[in-house]
Amino acid sequence: MGRLLNISGSSGTQVLGIHRYPTVSEAASGGQWNIRQCRGYHLRAMIACINSVPAPTEDAADDRRLWRHGDEDYKPVFSSKATWEQLRAHSPRLAWCKVVWFPQSVPRFAFITWLEFQDRLSTGARSRAWGCVQPCLLCGEPDETRDHLFFACPYSFTVWTDLVGFLLGSRVNPDWTATIASLLSSRRKEIDTCLLKLALQATIHA
Ligand SMILES: [Zn+2]
Incomplete structure (x- = not known):
């Protein structure tokens, strides 16, 4: 109650x-x-x-403090993970989450990549809404969007191709969606996928 x-x-x-x-x-x-x-x-x-609840009796065992680990799951030990899992709002897992969060990722790179996936970086296209005109600083394209920077921009695409072209091979693509789909492909060696994801995050951060 x-x-x-x-x-x-x-x-x-x-x-x-x-x-x-x-x-x-x-x-x-x-x-x-x-x-x-x-x-x-x-x-x-x-x-x-x-x-409606039975009263405690003198000969009953001592009360014990238990921590809730899940539905009908109580344990004497505290777990910050189990507690957080119950406090947080759960959302469906997004397909791209493994490109952002993986064991080898660098936290400050992963964070900026996470913002980037949500299209929340202060690109020219976004700052225009705040009255600030900023074309692409790499090629002069007036509409500097997330998809332009990664990697429709001829300049950034050239850098990207030089950096990871040997890993992506013929599948190197200036389209953002195609790039992410390629990174999520399971047909590549695990170490190559890890290197590609790190390169993408470092590129976005830089
Ligand atoms: Zn550009």
């Missing part, structure tokens, strides 16, 4: 005949709940709820 004090109000402990800061065992004796019956409607519902 939540915090009982929120239901009963600040005078609730007096009305129920218990201390302000009691333990659960102090509100029970002889296997019975040791609280007064009250007339108030909101208190009666609360008391009925308390009475």
Whole structure:
């Protein structure tokens, strides 16, 4: 029902005949709940709820503090991962997540790459909305978008091809979507995929 004090109000402990800061065992004796019956409607519902739970007995084992690890899964040890998994909002896994987050990635590169995937970098196309005109600094193209920089821009595409062309082979492509699809392809050696992802992230960061 939540915090009982929120239901009963600040005078609730007096009305129920218990201390302000009691333990659960102090509100029970002889296997019975040791609280007064009250007339108030909101208190009666609360008391009925308390009475539906067996009162603790003197010969019962000590209470133990347990940490929730999942639905109906309680353990004595605390896990920050299990706790975070229950606190956070879960979203479906995106296809490109493995290009951003992988064991060998460099955190500051991965972060800027994550922004880039969401098209949140301050490119010329975005800064135009803020009244600031900025063409592509590499080739002069007036519409400097994410897809232009990676790698429709002839300048950045040349650098990209020189950098990783030997790994991408004939599949080197100036199109952003095609580049990511190629990086996600499973037909490449694992070490090559790792190098390509690191090169992409370092390029975006630079
Ligand atoms: Zn350009």
